[in-house]
Amino acid sequence: MVFDHLAHEALAERHTLILDHYEARKKQADGALKDAVPYKPVPPDLLYLSPENLIASLGPREAIDFTAFDAPDAGAKKVFRAGSRHGRSFVEERADPNANVFDVVVKHISDERAGRRRVIVAGWTEGSLDRLGQILVEHHLGNLKPVATLAEAERLEPGQAALAVLPLESGFETEKLVVVAEQDILGDRLIRRSKRKKRASDFIAEASALSSGDIVVHADHGIGRFIGLRTIEAVGAPHDCLEIHYAGDDRLFLPVENIELLSRYGSDSAEATLDKLGGGAWQSRKARLKKRLLDMAGQLIRIAAERQMRAAPALVPAEGLYGEFAARFPYEETDDQQTAIDSVMDDLGAGKPMDRLICGDVGFGKTEVALRAAFIGAMEGFQVAIVVPTTLLSRQHFKTFSQRFSGLPIRVAQASRLVGAKELAETKKGIAEGQIDIVVGTHALLGSSISFKNLGLLIIDEEQHFGVKHKERLKDLKTDVHVLTLSATPIPRTLQLALTGVRELSLIATPPVDRLAVRTFISPFDPLVIRETLLRERYRGGHSFYVVPRISDLAEIHDFLRESVPELKVAVAHGQMPPGELDDIMNAFYDGQYDVLLSTTIVESGLDIPTANTLIVHRADMFGLSQLYQLRGRVGRSKVRAYALFTLPANRKLTDTAERRLKVLQSLDTLGAGFQLASHDLDIRGAGNLLGEEQSGHIKEVGFELYQQMLEEAVAEVKDSGEVQDGGWSPQIAVGTAVMIPESYVPDLQLRLALYRRLGDLENTEEIDAFGAELIDRFGPLPEEVEHLLKIVFIKALCRKANVEKLDAGPKGVVIHFRKREFPNPVGLVKLIGEQGSLAKIRPDQSVVFSRDWATPEKRLAGSAVVMTQLARLVEKAA
Structure with missing residues (x-):
């Protein structure tokens, strides 16, 4: 040892x-x-x-000591010098658009082999190494032998090359060995982080997977009940299908590669009535809804168009002054942040009212976007109002804006209940007379007693916390002013407006440099763990939040803390305190006079205390997903690792919803997951009313997911943007081969279903390759049936592009049926068939037959892919 x-x-x-x-x-x-x-x-x-x-x-x-330098202990008995140095990184070749990095890598490896040195190409995982090896073979690098360890690699013959899974971020060289790392070839994109980020979005697909008994909606056949996976014989080969029951005990078996035709009905499935398979009721209901959705989409577009027709002041910054103001930002802008700033500046200068949603995680720099927009508005002579949901956030924004605008001819004021009556009266007067340029406030700003002389920009922060009346007042204010909305987890309705293209959306998903993700733990309530957690934070010089769901819980937890951690000073805060007292407590906590802030969800919105890096939530099962996510965002705002501990009652069973919510939150521990979380919330809760109550009736007719898809299509159709997604069909492909994820490969049924669901969303070669690599990493080498399944998914993607509804491949060739008997490039198709001579012909039913000798399923899959690639290229030429 x-x-x-x-x-x-x-x-x-x-x-x-x-x-x-x-x-x-x-x-x-x-x-x-x-x-x-x-x-x-x-x-x-x-x-x-x-x-x-x-x-x-x-x-x-x-x-044994390992060191990068000479042995520090001159008297050491044994000193072993490895004699290694950094390997070649191919940075210049990757940066050169005219160079092919793989050709350079292959030449480098060949030269090293010619010099009798052993070469190892190191991949981060089995999956990525498998793909990398295939690419190198395609670039004519042969004789690559897989090895399991460095020791095995050193036993290779001199001049041999090998592939190995090694967790290296860069390669190295010794006298007899050259190691080229995956990142040397593909770039410094920290594989671990990109993998985790991918997994976060994949988790949402897996969390929303189908379960036996779920009410589902088939795009062509309507509402049914999902029973489970069934393996049936199709054209002499086993094929996984989803079994769905309809009214009258009718059954439908849907091939897994067409799973995207299915959507979950949604949260109100208890009220759903099953359709009759083959009956006309579903199609007529769907057609009626499409007509109503087109009307609704028209109304949405009209609202947006009317807004665009209105004039709003064109706000263009003075170059020198704006540059100086931007230079006051003490950090370097992230790419996403800079893109959002540029978009806002373009909107402000367009002469039409801006209506943009900036969605980004807490601490990712949304406030800086607002500061720059406010600067442009105020310097152009217009008033700027920043509306926030809480007095604490108001105070914090006021402080931030005052500091950034100090020394400039711009007056910043605050309007909230933390401001005294006399000062508030002066502020109102200053707003009415135009003496105040920027005002930060709570919904007090929305009261009828406040009137602006020349409002040009309205900034709304964390709008999900505003009530209906306040939102109505915001609508009145918004008619001809620029509007910028900031949110980490937007309310589903807002997100839906953005996703359907009615509102402009900017995503800030890149964390600031050196930001670490918050470590999240979920555990039963344990006094000892809580004591250790709080003391550990105190000993590293930080502070902690302890959040409870109800005011009535404060006294009990306060007594517990006094008893368990008497060493710590605990402050108590809640929203029903007198404003002055609350402000004093928050100031004292901010200044470090207390170690722990025990509070209700008053800390949920926007509170920025960089020294607070531990959060404990009592009875986490009583909070909503968005609330928990916002709370977790209160910590981890500096370069220090932050921790969130969600405690649950030890002797009570959680509801399914609470358990699922906490699982989602624990899995989304990557930075920038707020937008994904809001999408998940949209999926669970529905979008609320876009225009009125009738929307919920529409959703009941077809289920939430299909409703969302149909609405997006309707909006695109009304916009006449040329991007109409005809999403209600899926190509049928038969090649007479086993197509499935075998139970022996992925034993868990739920996980298999989740993987099938994700498969249905894959659209291009890169996504399919990445999915295949992930399967190898998670479950081992791909069985033949899964290889075939991935090839079928690739062929299906080509079929959609070429408008092919059905593809039948057999030993003598392939028959291709076009959807609605239409092909986007008929001239190109006729030319292709002519070039094939007797090997291709058009039938009377407008289907096309390509005669081939494909004795094995592998030949049928490869040949079908070649034919479909040709047809897809013809479509691209026609476009």
């Missing part, structure tokens, strides 16, 4: 810690709190060896 540096000290320290934990558990009060976990600790000597016993059992040992 090899001991690392200071291993013995670490062992002794660990043993002491174990003993301390045991003593603390023993002393824990029997009935600390009703939600606490009952513990009966096991004595450490029954679980662990003592350091002395461990070392005695290991016998003689040797400590």
Whole structure:
């Protein structure tokens, strides 16, 4: 066994810690709190060896130090010099648009092999290495042997090349060995992070997977009940299908590659009535709804068009002054942030009312976008109003705006209940007379007693917290002014307006440099864990939030904290306190006079305290998904790793919704997940009313997911943008081969269904390759049936592009049926058939036959892909 540096000290320290934990558990009060976990600790000597016993059992040992420099200890018995250095990184070739990096890599590897050095190409995972190996083989690099370890690689013959899975971010070279890392070839895109980000969005697809008994909607056949996966024989080969039951015990078996025709009905499935398979009721209902949706889309577009027709002041910044103001921003803008700023500046200068939603995680720089927009508006002589949901956020924004605008001829004021009556009266007067340029406030700004002399820009922060009346007042204000909305998790209705293209949307999904994701833990309520968590934060010089769902919980938790962590100073805050008292507490906490802020969800919106890096939420099951996400965003706003602990009652079963909500939140621990979370919320809750009550009736007719898709299509159709998505069809492909994810490969039924659901959304080669690589990483080498399934999905994507409704491939060739008997490039098709001679012909029913000799399923799959690629290229030429 090899001991690392200071291993013995670490062992002794660990043993002491174990003993301390045991003593603390023993002393824990029997009935600390009703939600606490009952513990009966096991004595450490029954679980662990003592350091002395461990070392005695290991016998003689040797400590080895690893260093990048010369041996620091001149008297060391043995010094081993590895003699390695950094390898080639191919940076210049990647940056050159005219260079092919793979050709350069292949030449480099060939040269090294010619010099009798062994070469290893290192991939991050099995999947990515598999893809990389295929690309290198395509670029004529042969004889690549897979190896499992560096030791195995060193046994290679000199001049041989190999592939290995190694967690390297850059390559290296020794006298006899050259290692080229995946990132050297593909770029410095930190594979681990991109993989985690991908998994976050994939999790939402997997979390919304179908379960047996779910009410589903088939685009062609209507509402049915999903029963489960069935493997049936199709053209002599096993094929996975989804079994759906309809009224009258009718059954439909849908091939898994066409799963995108299915959507979940939504949250009100108990009220759904099953359709009759083959009956006309569904099609007529769908047609009626499409007509109504076109009317609604027309109304939405009309509202947006009327807004565009109105004139609004064109606000263009003075170059020198704006540059100076932007230079006051102490950080470097992220790419997303700069794009959002540019979009806002373009909107402001267009002479039409801006209506833009900036969606970005807490702390990702939305406020900076607002500051720059406010600067442009105020310097052009117009008033700017920033409306926020809470007094705390108002105070914080007021402070931020005052600091950034100090020294400029711009007057910033605040209007909220934290401002005294006399000062508020002066502020109102200043707004009415135009003496105040920028005002930050709560819904007090929306009161009828406030009138603006020359309002040019309205900035709304965290609009999901405003009530209906306040939103109506906002509508009145918004008629001919520029509007900028900021939100981390927008309300579903707002998000739907943005996704359907009615509102402009800017996403800031890139975290600031050095920002770390918040570590999220979910556990039963445990006094000892809470004590350790709070003390650990205190000892590293930070502060903690402790959030409870109800005001009535504050007293109990306050007593618990006084008893469990008497070393810490605890402040209590809630929204029903007198404004002055609340402000004093928040100021004191901000200034570091308290270690813990115990509060209700008053800290949910926008509060920015960089030293607060631990959050504990009591009874997390009582909060909504968006609320929990916002709360978690209150910590982790500096370069220090932050922690969020969501506690649950120890002896109560969670509802399914609460459990699912917490699972989603724990999985979305990447930075920038707020937009995905809002999309998930939209999926669970529905969008609310876009224009009125009747919308919910429409959703009941076809289910939420299909309704959303139909609305997007209707909006695109009314816009006449040429992007109408005819989404209600899916190509049928038969090649007489096994198409499935075998149970032996992915045993979990729910997970198989989730993977099929994700498969239905894949649209191009890159996505299909990445999905295949992920399967290899998660479940091992792909079985033949899965390889065939991925090829079928690729052919299906080509079929959609070429308007092919059905493809039948057999030993003698392939028959292709076009949807509605139409092909977008008929002249090109006739020419292609003419070039084929007797090997291709058009039938009377307008289908096309290509005669081929395809004896095996592999030949049929490869040949069908070639034919469909030709047809897809013809369509591209016609466009």
